[in-house]
Each structure stands twice: as structure tokens, then as C-alpha cells.
Amino acid sequence: MTPPLVAIEALSASSVRDGNQPVLRDVSLKLERGEVHGLVGESGAGKSTIAKALLGILPATIHVTGGWLRFEGRDLLTLPHGELRALRGRDITLIPQDPQTALNPARTIEAQLTDGLRMKLGLRGAALRDRALDLLEEVQIRDPARVLGSYPHQLSGGMRQRVLIAAAFAPGPKLVVADEPTTALDVTVQKEILRLIRRMQERHSTAVIFVTHDLGVVAKICDNVTLLYAGKVIEAGTTADLIERPQHPYTKALIAAGPRYDRPGQGLEPVPDSIFQLLRAQIAGSAERTTAS
Amino acid sequence: MADVAIPAPRSAGHFRSLKPLLDESRVVLAGGFLIILALIAIFAPWIAPKSPLEQDLMMASLPPIGFEGYEPGYYLGTDDLGRDVLSRLIFGARIALTVALVAATLAGLVGSLLGLASGWYRGWTDRIVSRLVDIWMSFPPVLLSVLLVAVLGSGLSSVIIAIAIIDWTRFSRVVRAETLAQGGLDYVTAAESIGFSRRHILWREILPNVAPVIIALLSLEMGIAVIVEAILSFVGLSISSDAPTWGGMVAQGRQVLHESWWVLVFPLCSLFATVLAFNLLGNGLRKALDPVMRR
Numbered sequence: 270m271t272p273p274l275v276a277i278e279a280l281s282a283s284s285v286r287d288g289n290q291p292v293l294r295d296v297s298l299k300l301e302r303g304e305v306h307g308l309v310g311e312s313g314a315g316k317s318t319i320a321k322a323l324l325g326i327l328p329a330t331i332h333v334t335g336g337w338l339r340f341e342g343r344d345l346l347t348l349p350h351g352e353l354r355a356l357r358g359r360d361i362t363l364i365p366q367d368p369q370t371a372l373n374p375a376r377t378i379e380a381q382l383t384d385g386l387r388m389k390l391g392l393r394g395a396a397l398r399d400r401a402l403d404l405l406e407e408v409q410i411r412d413p414a415r416v417l418g419s420y421p422h423q424l425s426g427g428m429r430q431r432v433l434i435a436a437a438f439a440p441g442p443k444l445v446v447a448d449e450p451t452t453a454l455d456v457t458v459q460k461e462i463l464r465l466i467r468r469m470q471e472r473h474s475t476a477v478i479f480v481t482h483d484l485g486v487v488a489k490i491c492d493n494v495t496l497l498y499a500g501k502v503i504e505a506g507t508t509a510d511l512i513e514r515p516q517h518p519y520t521k522a523l524i525a526a527g528p529r530y531d532r533p534g535q536g537l538e539p540v541p542d543s544i545f546q547l548l549r550a551q552i553a554g555s556a557e558r559t560t561a562s
Numbered sequence: 563m564a565d566v567a568i569p570a571p572r573s574a575g576h577f578r579s580l581k582p583l584l585d586e587s588r589v590v591l592a593g594g595f596l597i598i599l600a601l602i603a604i605f606a607p608w609i610a611p612k613s614p615l616e617q618d619l620m621m622a623s624l625p626p627i628g629f630e631g632y633e634p635g636y637y638l639g640t641d642d643l644g645r646d647v648l649s650r651l652i653f654g655a656r657i658a659l660t661v662a663l664v665a666a667t668l669a670g671l672v673g674s675l676l677g678l679a680s681g682w683y684r685g686w687t688d689r690i691v692s693r694l695v696d697i698w699m700s701f702p703p704v705l706l707s708v709l710l711v712a713v714l715g716s717g718l719s720s721v722i723i724a725i726a727i728i729d730w731t732r733f734s735r736v737v738r739a740e741t742l743a744q745g746g747l748d749y750v751t752a753a754e755s756i757g758f759s760r761r762h763i764l765w766r767e768i769l770p771n772v773a774p775v776i777i778a779l780l781s782l783e784m785g786i787a788v789i790v791e792a793i794l795s796f797v798g799l800s801i802s803s804d805a806p807t808w809g810g811m812v813a814q815g816r817q818v819l820h821e822s823w824w825v826l827v828f829p830l831c832s833l834f835a836t837v838l839a840f841n842l843l844g845n846g847l848r849k850a851l852d853p854v855m856r857r
């Protein structure tokens with residue numbers, strides 16, 4: 270039996286800067302090939318930390334204190350530097366959050382789009398350019414030749430995000446980490462971008478880890494979801510199960526807190542304080558159990 | 563350079579069009595002035611009507627053109643030793659521009675490298691460089707330069723070295739801040755996630771974005787270098803006292819101000835115009851290069 274594409278087991282991490290405040294507590298999750306997995310939570314829930322750990326770009330202030338982070342059975346945390354570097358950017362790539370800053374303003378789209386192809390696949394010359402043109406067509410950019418010669422400031426936000434998606438799928442990765450790829454975009458563009466990611470993912474049967482704070486986005490694009498709070502997994506399961514039959518009160522409250530288009534005029538329902546108290550108690554309880562054992 | 567096949571060169575990219583530079587009137591005006599000044603300096607021996615050093619006591623303290631007692635050929639008059647003011651100004655431009663160019667480049671090179679290193683690698687590199695800057699900046703710059711030239715001995719190269727030693731901190735501080743800011747942007751994370759080395763990212767991704775700031779600073783620093791050189795010549799610490807430096811001419815003209823004001827006024831105007839031009843150019847460049855880089 271082949272191991273799952275990604276298996277995170279009991280991963281714990283803490284931030285050195287905040288007095289060893291835990292940022293991940295015993296997080297476990299599994300990701301199969303071709304699966305779109307949502308990592309959901311509010312700011313500070315640890316979703317970006319998991320994404321960064323997968324990409325091997327954790328800031329120096331965050332220390333992994335325990336657990337495993339396996340990619341095709343190999344633990345990324347103990348993998349030799351050279352192997353990790355070969356993996357990053359080829360088997361695991363990133364769709365960054367903010368298309369405004371994710372492209373280098375001083376380099377052309379072509380130079381940036383072909384970085385991965387040149388470095389990871391060794392393409393050169395005409396083959397490189399042809400592949401870049403194909404990629405831009407695949408993400409539905411009109412006039413790809415002109416876009417290749419452009420600088421980022423000459424493109425719109427949606428166009429830039431398309432370029433970034435093309436770059437992420439360029440080397441034929443097994444896993445794409447999408448770090449809130451639609452938060453910085455207009456709502457109308459968001460929808461197109463989500464559809465585009467889904468289509469690219471299906472065509473290349475790539476697994477995607479989709480980091481977001483928006484359950485609505487999750488419902489549109491993800492097969493499975495893991496909901497985090499303060500670095501702890503609160504609930505996990507298939508998207509349909511989690512949204513239609515939420516088990517944990519926090520999940521229920523979150524779903525209730527979303528805008529309801531079927532009942533306009535009702536306003537938004539904040540997550541009640543009692544639920545946060547419950548969450549804190551649960552987290553404190555499980556921390557005690559860990560130290561006791 | 564493995565990427566020969568890529569038609570658009572990466573670092574030359576943002577200069578592919580000079581239009582944003584030419585749209586900025588300050589850049590055109592100040593740049594034009596400085597280019598003319600540089601040409602005058604380069605071709606000084608052919609342009610200057612007289613020798614800058616030749617004394618002729620028969621022709622001492624002649625007024626400039628249009629004033630009573632004007633002697634044809636001495637357009638801006640002569641000083642109390644009978645040396646032609648215009649010729650001395652023209653040769654003085656050589657010294658001023660040499661100091662400006664070389665000292666600013668040296669200071670820029672040292673300061674930018676240290677700033678890039680401390681802003682990008684942070685940690686110990688940053689701590690050492692930043693403390694060094696703090697210590698450096700607690701010295702009064704003019705005193706430090708006088709001290710340095712006194713130690714190094716007078717002469718053109720000592721002046722240049724003194725300016726570079728004093729002023730690298732300007733570059734280091736600004737470049738460090740800019741590198742820190744650029745280093746936090748997502749395109750750097752993206753480059754890291756592709757697996758580029760730290761050094762590659764610094765030179766190929768970050769430096770092109772910090773370059774406009776360095777270029778603008780270089781221009782401002784050239785203006786400062788001209789002033790510092792003038793101050794040192796004024797107090798007689800620059801090059802030998804009869805060499806035609808603008809600062810030296812001001813010092814000399816100060817003593818004969820009541821008899822022959824032109825000995826003081828013309829070098830002062832040259833200093834003023836040159837420093838103003840460098841400052842305008844610097845500010846104009848910063849503005850002109852910015853929108854292309856950072857929108």
C-alpha cells in the first residue's frame with residue numbers, strides 16, 4: 270500500500286518570540302493524491318504555519334516541537350537539505366496570497382514564470398518559451414505573448430493571480446499549497462479564480478491544500494476540510510459532512526455566523542462567547558493531558 | 563548567465579524605456595546641467611581661456627566682463643594674484659566632480675553592501691552593522707572629516723577616502739530598511755519556495771528593487787561630497803592651496819571680498835548650482851523610478 274501523499278502526525282510547534290506560545294497542538298491530517306483539502310480557521314489558528322511547514326519556509330522564530338510531516342512517506346522535517354530543495358518548487362509549489370506583492374516588480378512575467386521550469390525541469394530556449402505560452406493559455410490569459418513581456422504593474426490583480434497559478438502548476442507538482450489565494454481579490458474575480466484552481470487541479474490531478482478563513486470558499490472547492498482553532502484541530506471530515514452535519518459547537522456557530530442569502534435582513538450572527546470559553550477549556554484540558562502522560 | 567534565451571533582459575528591464583525619467587522635468591534640467599558640467603570638466607584644458615595656475619601680477623584683481631576696468635580675455639576677472647577666475651572655476655569643476663563621483667561611488671558601494679547584508683541576513687550581521695552605524699553617526703561629520711584628512715594627509719585621494727569613510731552610513735541605513743521591507747514581500751517567499759538560494763534571491767530578486775533607492779542616494783551623496791570637499795578646501799585641508807578648488811577659491815575670495823567680490827561670488831555660485839543639481843536629480847530620480855518599480 271502506498272502511503273498517502275501528505276500525512277501530518279501529531280505535529281506541534283511553538284513560537285519563540287511569544288514566549289514559546291504553542292502555534293500548533295498535536296495536529297494530524299491526511300491528504301490523498303488529487304484531493305483538495307481545506308485548512309480553515311481564524312487568524313492565528315495555525316493554518317498558515319502548516320502551509321509554510323509543508324513548503325519548508327517556516328520562519329526561524331517557529332520551532333517544531335514534535336510530530337511528523339510526511340510527504341510520500343518521507344518526513345520533511347528530517348529530510349536532508351538537498352533533497353528538500355529538490356522537492357520544493359517541483360513536487361510542492363505555492364500559490365501565494367497577495368498577487369500585488371507576490372510577483373517581483375523588477376522582472377518580466379516570462380522571467381518569473383519560467384524560474385521553476387528552468388530550475389526544476391531544466392528547460393531552455395524555445396521549449397521554455399513554448400511551455401510558458403501554453404501555461405498562460407491554460408489559465409485563460411488572452412494574448413499570452415504580450416503578457417510574457419509585461420511587468421507585473423502592467424497587469425490587473427486577477428491577471429497576476431492567474432500568472433501565479435500558472436507558475437504554481439508549471440513544474441507538474443504533486444501538491445499545490447494555496448495560501449488564501451482569493452482574499453486579496455474582488456469578489457467577482459474570486460469566483461473565477463476558484464473555478465480556475467479547481468479546473469487546473471482536476472486536469473493535472475494535483476492535490477491542493479487550500480488555506481482560507483472562508484467556509485463559503487471551502488464549500489465551493491474542497492473535498493475535505495480540517496477546522497483549526499488556536500493551533501488545534503477542532504473538527505475534520507468531508508466538506509459535505511462538516512457543513513451539513515457539523516458536530517462541534519464552534520463549527521455550528523461558524524456556519525451560523527456566515528451571511529445567509531436565503532434570509533436577508535437577518536444580519537450576521539457573531540460566534541457567542543460561551544463557545545470560545547469552551548474552546549479554551551478544551552485546549553487547556555488536552556495540554557494538561559499531554560504533559561501528564 | 564544560463565538564461566541567454568530569454569529575450570527580455572532582467573536587470574536592464576526597468577530601464578527599457580527612458581520615458582518616465584524624461585517626464586520628470588527635474589531629472590532633465592539637473593541632469594542636463596550636470597552633463598554639461600562634466601563635459602566642461604573633461605575638456606577643461608581646451609576650454610579654459612588661461613592656465614588656472616599662471617600668476618600675472620600686472621593683471622591682478624581685474625573685474626569681470628561688463629564692469630569698469632575689464633580686460634578682454636579675463637571674462638570673470640582675476641584674483642589678487644592675477645589668476646583667471648573662469649579658468650580656475652573650470653579646472654575646479656574637475657576636482658569637484660572627481661571627488662563627487664569617486665567618493666559617492668565608494669561610499670555607495672560599501673554602504674549598500676553592508677545594508678543589503680544586514681537587511682537580508684539579519685541576525686549577527688545586522689547587529690554588528692547596525693551598532694557600527696550607531697557609533698559612526700555619533701561623531702560630528704565635519705570634525706571627523708577634518709580629523710581623517712589630518713591623519714591621512716592632504717591630497718585628492720585622502721579627501722575621497724575621508725568622505726567615503728564618513729558617509730557609507732547614509733547608504734547602509736536606507737538600503738537596510740529597504741531590503742528589510744522588500745524581504746518581507748511575497749515574491750521573496752515565492753522565490754524561496756521554488757528553492758532559490760538566499761544569495762541568489764538577494765542579488766536577482768531584491769537588489770533590482772532596491773537599486774532605484776541606491777541610484778537616488780548616489781546622486782544626493784554626490785552633492786554632499788561636493789560640499790564636504792569645499793569645506794575641507796576652505797579650511798585648507800584638501801589639496802595644495804594653490805590648486806583650483808572651489809572651496810579654496812571661496813576661502814581666498816573671502817579675504818579680498820571688499821576689493822574684488824567676484825573672486826568669492828563665482829565659485830560660490832558654481833558650488834550652489836552643482837549641489838542643487840545633484841539634489842534635484844536625486845529627488846527626481848527617486849520619483850521617476852518609483853512608480854515603475856512599485857505599483
